[in-house]
Amino acid sequence: MTVTHAGRRTPKVAKTNSVVKKAVMAISGIVMVLYLIAHMVGNLKVFTGRESFNHYSEWIRTIGAPALPPQTALTIIRIALLVAVIAHFWAAVSLWRQAKRARPERYVTKKAVAQSYASRTMRWGGVIVLLFIVYHILDLTTGTVNPDGHDSTPYDRLVASFSNPFITAFYVISLVLLGMHLRHGIWSATQTLGQSNRRRERTVTAFALVFSVVLTAGFLIVPFSVLFGLVD
Amino acid sequence: MTASMQSSVGNPADSKRGMNLTLRIWRQKDPSVKGKMVTYKVTDISPDMSFLEMLDVLNEQLIMQGDDPVAFDHDCREGICGMCGLMINGQAHGPQQTTTCQLHMRSFKDGDKIDIEPWRSSAFPVIKDLAVDRRAFDRIIQAGGYISVPTGTAPEAHATPVPKADSDAAFDAATCIGCGACVAACPNASSMLFTAAKVTHLGLLPQGQPERNDRVVNMVAQQDREGFGGCTNIGECSAACPKGISMETISRLNHDLLGALRAGARPKS
Numbered sequence: 155m156t157v158t159h160a161g162r163r164t165p166k167v168a169k170t171n172s173v174v175k176k177a178v179m180a181i182s183g184i185v186m187v188l189y190l191i192a193h194m195v196g197n198l199k200v201f202t203g204r205e206s207f208n209h210y211s212e213w214i215r216t217i218g219a220p221a222l223p224p225q226t227a228l229t230i231i232r233i234a235l236l237v238a239v240i241a242h243f244w245a246a247v248s249l250w251r252q253a254k255r256a257r258p259e260r261y262v263t264k265k266a267v268a269q270s271y272a273s274r275t276m277r278w279g280g281v282i283v284l285l286f287i288v289y290h291i292l293d294l295t296t297g298t299v300n301p302d303g304h305d306s307t308p309y310d311r312l313v314a315s316f317s318n319p320f321i322t323a324f325y326v327i328s329l330v331l332l333g334m335h336l337r338h339g340i341w342s343a344t345q346t347l348g349q350s351n352r353r354r355e356r357t358v359t360a361f362a363l364v365f366s367v368v369l370t371a372g373f374l375i376v377p378f379s380v381l382f383g384l385v386d
Numbered sequence: 387m388t389a390s391m392q393s394s395v396g397n398p399a400d401s402k403r404g405m406n407l408t409l410r411i412w413r414q415k416d417p418s419v420k421g422k423m424v425t426y427k428v429t430d431i432s433p434d435m436s437f438l439e440m441l442d443v444l445n446e447q448l449i450m451q452g453d454d455p456v457a458f459d460h461d462c463r464e465g466i467c468g469m470c471g472l473m474i475n476g477q478a479h480g481p482q483q484t485t486t487c488q489l490h491m492r493s494f495k496d497g498d499k500i501d502i503e504p505w506r507s508s509a510f511p512v513i514k515d516l517a518v519d520r521r522a523f524d525r526i527i528q529a530g531g532y533i534s535v536p537t538g539t540a541p542e543a544h545a546t547p548v549p550k551a552d553s554d555a556a557f558d559a560a561t562c563i564g565c566g567a568c569v570a571a572c573p574n575a576s577s578m579l580f581t582a583a584k585v586t587h588l589g590l591l592p593q594g595q596p597e598r599n600d601r602v603v604n605m606v607a608q609q610d611r612e613g614f615g616g617c618t619n620i621g622e623c624s625a626a627c628p629k630g631i632s633m634e635t636i637s638r639l640n641h642d643l644l645g646a647l648r649a650g651a652r653p654k655s
Contacts (some may be wrong), residue, residue, distance in 0.1 A: 171653075172576075172616035173606055173643045249574075249616040256508055256615035257573035260425055262412070263501040265476035268625035269573065276618065342619040345633065348641020352634045 155187050172252060173346070179245040180343035189235055192373055194372040200385055204309045211308040213221040243284065257265035272334040273342075279331045293321070312329065316380030325377050333370030388540040402434060404430030405496040409444065411456055412503045414512050421512065423501070433492035437480060438463060438470060440491055441502075458476065458516040465628065468563030472516055473503040478567035478626040485565060485628045505570035509577070509612040520530050522612040523564050529608035529654075530601035531584040533593045552590045559586035561629040568623035568631075574615030579623035582635035589642055599646035606643055607653030 199210045217227035266274070289299065294311050297304030302314035315321045340362035344350045349359055379385040406429045410551075414421025428444050435443070438460050445455035450533070461469035474480035480489045490526040494500065503518065510518040560583075568579035585602050588594030617636060624633050 169646075171603075171606060171643075172610050173640055174647070176618075176640070177644060178614060210412075249618070252610075253574035253576070253618075255617035256613055257506055258508055259506050261473060261476060261503055261506055262410075263473075263476035263503070266573075266622060267477065267571075268621040273618065273620045274573075338619075345619045345637045346640050348637050348639075348644060350634065350637040352632055355633070 170248070172249065175245040175249055176342075176346040178241050179249075181338050182242040182245070183343055185234060185238040185270040186242070187340075189231065190369060194203065195370055197373065197376050200309070200376055201379070204307070207309045207312075208307045237286075240282075246277065246280060270338060272338040275334060276338055277329070279335050283328060283332050283335060285334075286324070289324070290328075312376070313380055313386055316377040317386075319337040319381065322377045322381050326374060329370050329373050332373075336369065337366040340365060387587075403496075404432060405491065405494065405498070406604045407440075407494065407497070408499045410499065410501045411516070413456070413515055414504075416514060416632065417511050421515075423503075424642070431491050433494075436463065436487055436488040437472070438487050439490065447632065456516060457514040459518075460487060466563060468565040471565045472507060473505065473570055475501050478505070478570040479565075479628055483626070483628060483630065485563075488628075502520045505566050507566075507569050507575040507614065509614050510560045510566060510569065518566070520566050521540065522566070522609075522614070523566065523577070523613060526581055526605050526608045527564075527584065528567040530597065530604040531588070533588060533597060535593065538605055546592045547621055548591060556587050559590070559631060559635055562587070562627075562631050563629060565628065567626045567628060569614065571622040571626035572615065572617075573620060573622060574618055576623070577609045577612070577614040578617035578636050578639070579627060579633075581609050581630055582639035583631045585639045585642060586635040589638065598642065599649055599651035600644040602639060603646050603651045603653045606639070 195211065196214075199207050215225050215228055272279075292298040293300050293315055294308070297306060297311050300306065300311045300315060301318060302310050306314065316325070341350075341359050344358045344362075346355075376385070406427070409426045409428060411426060412421050413424045426444055426448075428440060428447070431440050432619055438458070441456060441458060448455045458472060459469050461467045463467065463470070465485045468485075471479060471488045474486070474489070477579045479486050481493050482489050504510075504512050504516045505518050505520075507518075509522040510520055513519050562580060562582060562583035566577075566580070569575055569577050571607040572578075585605060588601065589598050619633070619636065624631060
């Protein structure tokens with residue numbers, strides 16, 4: 155290219171390597187997915203009845219007792235999750251901004267040929283899932299916004315929330331978004347950590363889909379069971 | 387593609403029937419001013435013309451009228467140099483997975499409206515109209531897209547055996563012509579597929595091993611420095627690539643980069 159010109163803007167330099175940011179995103183994502191598996195399986199305890207479910211909730215808070223002080227395991231899990239959420243969010247915002255800077259002038263016409271709905275909704279979907287998590291903690295963990303209030307037992311809080319169709323609808327939408335987020339996220343993390351190749355690609359994408367569907371269904375079964383009166 | 391080729395090539399009457407098209411083209415005088423889409427009409431376009439020949443017809447028309455012709459990049463016009471590249475109806479190199487010069491007007495219909503834009507990326511600033519400055523790619527290559535070999539007599543060809551599978555995969559990656567379609571198609575304007583193709587091409591061969599770690603950290607650092615976006619593994623790049631470079635190369639780059647960082651390789655500042 156022989157054309158030269160002085161009008162080139164110097165782009166703001168990304169301080170941290172973009173691939174490292176993606177690796178932070180992938181690893182923090184994996185931490186959260188591992189927690190989600192445990193969370194989903196734990197939720198299914200609701201079908202064993204009020205007493206068993208409340209007992210399970212109590213057990214999580216007393217793992218290792220009396221040798222360990224109450225809530226030791228829970229506190230460790232909470233700190234790990236908080237670190238994961240912050241790291242995931244930081245990497246996402248940073249890459250989002252980098253992408254915005256990389257294309258200041260948008261196309262008049264742009265046609266997507268390869269992207270999935272899941273991959274297109276990662277950013278805003280992620281923001282909605284984050285807001286959902288905040289609401290979810292205030293609803294079922296602390297009970298602050300729960301219809302039964304914070305003095306109720308975990309089982310009663312769960313039934314009270316999911317008896318309300320609007321709250322259930324919000325949970326359903328958020329969980330479907332989470333499922334889509336995971337579908338692209340699992341594939342993307344495999345790529346980012348350099349574990350994908352042409353041979354594995356099909357298996358990875360199929361696994362991501364099946365895993366996300368199973369996990370989402372496992373979570374959804376609880377609110378639907380309450381809504382349809384199977385759990386009360 | 388084959389069917390339409392046969393119909394236009396096989397039937398001479400068909401190829402003589404010219405098409406009338408409405409073009410909306412991005413006109414921008416120089417990097418400092420704002421550009422806009424301008425509408426032009428071209429008539430009697432043969433389906434056998436390449437897309438660039440159709441633009442040549444438009445430019446002749448514009449020159450005859452005393453107007454400024456549309457600036458666009460092109461060189462070999464046989465799909466191997468990587469110089470041409472236009473966003474055609476929102477797709478890099480248009481509706482076929484090929485270079486703009488190898489796209490033929492038989493991919494369009496009489497009466498079509500075609501939007502033509504430059505690659506849009508802050509790392510590829512517009513020089514004029516549809517021509518963009520892609521020297522950012524040259525700087526990524528300079529950062530590590532090379533191997534060091536001693537000069538002198540050519541070495542014995544069998545001295546360094548290369549497994550067939552590796553040489554095939556390296557060659558697949560080496561078919562990258564650096565046209566920039568990956569950046570243009572990427573929702574993040576990321577140059578990852580380009581860089582990954584180079585890292586894969588050299589990293590799979592024995593000659594590429596001495597600089598393998600430094601290469602990947604320096605090339606990735608340079609692409610960040612140029613202002614490209616990050617990769618989110620969406621796959622638009624590979625779908626737009628005229629050479630069909632696969633997403634596998636990106637995984638390989640990531641693997642090499644994380645390994646190189648663990649091994650202590652750091653980018654030159």
